[in-house]
Amino acid sequence: MKNKILLLTIGLLLPIVASAQLITSAQTITVKEKKPEKPLHYEQSIEFTAATDFQDKGGDRSVYGLEYIGGIRFNNLFFLGAGIGLNFHSFSDDFVLDTTSNWDRYISYNCPENLVSVPLYLHTRLYFTHTRCQPFFALSVGGQITGLKTAKGYDEIYYNPSCFMITPQLGVNYQLNDKASMYLTAGCLWRNIVTSVYYYTRNEEMDVVRKVSEGLAFKMSLGVTF
Numbered sequence: 001m002k003n004k005i006l007l008l009t010i011g012l013l014l015p016i017v018a019s020a021q022l023i024t025s026a027q028t029i030t031v032k033e034k035k036p037e038k039p040l041h042y043e044q045s046i047e048f049t050a051a052t053d054f055q056d057k058g059g060d061r062s063v064y065g066l067e068y069i070g071g072i073r074f075n076n077l078f079f080l081g082a083g084i085g086l087n088f089h090s091f092s093d094d095f096v097l098d099t100t101s102n103w104d105r106y107i108s109y110n111c112p113e114n115l116v117s118v119p120l121y122l123h124t125r126l127y128f129t130h131t132r133c134q135p136f137f138a139l140s141v142g143g144q145i146t147g148l149k150t151a152k153g154y155d156e157i158y159y160n161p162s163c164f165m166i167t168p169q170l171g172v173n174y175q176l177n178d179k180a181s182m183y184l185t186a187g188c189l190w191r192n193i194v195t196s197v198y199y200y201t202r203n204e205e206m207d208v209v210r211k212v213s214e215g216l217a218f219k220m221s222l223g224v225t226f
């Protein structure tokens with residue numbers, strides 16, 4: 001009799017215990033928070049950038065800058081816009097010519113850049129998820145615009161350090177609230193920089209041969225989107 005009562009009691013308690021366990025398990029399930037979907041709108045970012053040269057092109061050609069990016073955010077996954085900013089170049093020494101004779105002047109593998117240039121480019125981002133923390137791929141295509149670099153002591157001898165650039169990067173964007181987010185990117189900066197210029201003068205005529213070389217740098221950016 002006692003065994004039957006014990007079995008009956010256990011049979012009645014089992015469903016209650018199982019239900020409690022299911023409720024507890026359901027409460028502990030975490031749902032990945034999604035970023036709220038927004039209609040097409042204008043979006044802008046301000047970022048600090050730093051790029052360190054991989055190769056020796058006559059000096060340390062690191063670039064540091066502050067850039068503004070504005071454009072259209074079509075949905076949670078795609079952005080297209082343009083950027084402009086102010087870059088500062090570490091290799092901005094004087095442009096000094098070596099003179100070999102009364103007719104020839106040349107400089108080789110030591111063409112510095114100007115201290116300041118203006119980056120101007122098209123910019124696109126492709127986000128991989130709809131979540132609040134979004135990994136993404138970014139691509140910038142444009143140029144660094146600057147003025148002429150004149151040889152020290154020779155006003156008639158100069159070249160233009162302006163160059164074409166491509167910057168592919170991978171990044172992570174974190175949504176702080178409905179209006180603002182922060183992001184960090186890392187990637188490469190490719191430029192067709194001037195590394196050497198040869199000047200040949202004879203009979204008051206001057207021929208200029210400018211050697212352009214590819215420069216590759218590691219680039220990081222830290223920015224705020226709003």
